[in-house]
Amino acid sequence: MSSRDVVLGRIRSALSGPSSVDVPRDYRPASGAVGSLELLVERLVDYKAVVHRSSAVAETVAGIVSGTLVVPPGIDRSWLPTAPLVDGDLPADRIAAADGVVTAAAVAIAETGTIVLDGSPDQGRRIISLLPDLHICVLRPAQIVEGVPDAVARLVPGRPLTWISGPSATSDIELNRVEGVHGPRNLHVIILEEQWS
Template structure:
């Protein structure tokens, strides 16, 4: 008997599916929405949104007295005094017991109110933004893409990506959205 791979590919060949025609792409690839729409739509998910000009000042206001995970590569002036910054190496238990995590992001999407992390500098490996119950994410206005297609163009699919649209939620009870399950229950977005 042939191995599974050979047999499945033989079955596919035997099905003789005719080539499909060209793919129409008449949908909008760009959008008009900017930072304002992004802020509005992130807030729709019950995330907390701030437009800030002085990031360190805002961070001081939000984080002083807390134990916050700081991935490598954050701007030095964000690591304000009065916060206990937790840096790698961190165990799963360390992350679980942290009060929160501070990151930047790789891109954001106005149409859908989404931020995207790509585990780059200032974000760290994926677990860092998953286990702490509170996530503060700083988004630069030039990082906000209007549409999903524009955002995907900016991203490298070979990096581990996490698209985040609001705090963790579920619709599993009577199909109504409830915020706060396994992922961070509080998402605070700073737009600068």
């Protein structure tokens, strides 16, 4: 008998009682509404992300960093001040040596100060937003949702997802949050301002 049969057999023998349980979902559900920009900014700043509100992204990026920027292939080139290092199949050491990475995002959650990347062409492979010490993420206001249920409803499960809430941190020393371990130690979020014309 295979271990699969052994384990499944044990589970079936162990079970008694009801064959399913109703789940009360009386918590705040996904609303579909756009989330509060002010709350998102407050929560991002609280977890040590630097927030910019800008309609001239390239200028804002230039003000944050000069040097080599890694970008995913589908990035909006108008966001970039200089010619970037475009990822396709870049080796890890070249990505790690870059001065920063610029990506878009899939969703942002106001209540928790979280941005989520889903591997779309404007966000790229997971490795590019991980190795550089600076991550600049450009967000459109329509991507902001209020809470976690809305984000879960919007995301596509099959994609590789990275939920990011502030720069890399640890609570391992005396249970205090300390920023800056293995992931990017600097997280900048640029929120696109509406262009009035």
